[in-house]
Amino acid sequence: MKTIVIYKSKTGFTKKYAEWISEELSADIFDVSKVRIDIIKNYDTVIYGGSLYASGITGVKFIKQNIYKLKEKNIIVFATGASPSKNEAINEVKDKNFTNDEQKFIRFFYLRGGFNYSKLNSFDKILMTLLKWKLKNKKDLTSDEKGMLAAYNNPVDFTRKKNLDELIIYVKSLESISK
Known part of the structure; x- marks a missing residue:
């Protein structure tokens, strides 16, 4: 096959x-x-x-x-x-x-x-930055959301x-x- x-x-x-x-x-x-x-x-x-x-x-x-x-x-x-x-x-x-x-x-x-984050193209970086801002302004983050925020600085x-x-x-x- x-x-x-x-x-x-x-x-x-x-x-x-x-x-x-x-x-x-x-x-x-x-x-x-x-x-x-x-x-x-x-x-x-x-x-x-x-x-x-x-x-x-x-x-x-x-x-x-x-x-x-x-x-x-x-x-x-x-x-x-x-x-x-x-x-x-x-x-x-x-x-x-x-x-x-x-x-x-x-x-x-x-x-x-x-x-x-560093491997994203410019457009994707903009979208992900918007998501980052949205997450940072959220009061109760899930563990997945906390992990996502941490990954911006540490792949x-x-x-x-x-x-x-x-x-x-x-x-x-x-x-x-x-x-």
């Missing part, structure tokens, strides 16, 4: 996971800006990864625009974010990014990434290879089914 890993990474956390997945599965890997749908037709399993941006998965538009061309393939999407994994938040991300029909074709995973990296275990096991189970 041939597998391709496609990703879009703004600050490097998604790219790190994509590279680990590619190594673990001996899969080809492409930045989404360098892949076309005709390349993907040669693969059985398509894994796409993007970071979360206001609950949206960056670059996932590529998968969504081509989902019906890919529906005979195994489609896996993973998103990375700085927040801890919580089922309610994960379901919100799935529902915001994919219709019920699209979810029938896609297996979704959330992987905890990190936050590095955090929660990427771990073990975070991929469920995704890797899933893909390998597809390989054993196809044999």
Whole structure:
């Protein structure tokens, strides 16, 4: 079974996971800006990864625009974010990014990434500064919000290879089914 890993990474956390997945599965890997749908037709399993941006998965538009061309393939999407994994938040991300029909074709995973303010582009820095001001003016911060404020001055990296275990096991189970 041939597998391709496609990703879009703004600050490097998604790219790190994509590279680990590619190594673990001996899969080809492409930045989404360098892949076309005709390349993907040669693969059985398509894994796409993007970071979360206001609950949206960056670059996932590529998968969504081509989902019906890919529906005979195994489609896996993973998103990375700085927040801890919580089922309610994960379901919100799935529902915001994919219709019920699209979810029938896609297996979704959330992987905890990190936050590095210094690696953001100018526009994202402005948006994150606005969020920082909003959080600073809030009276009762959650532990996640306190952690986010601390990360502005001290980058955090929660990427771990073990975070991929469920995704890797899933893909390998597809390989054993196809044999």
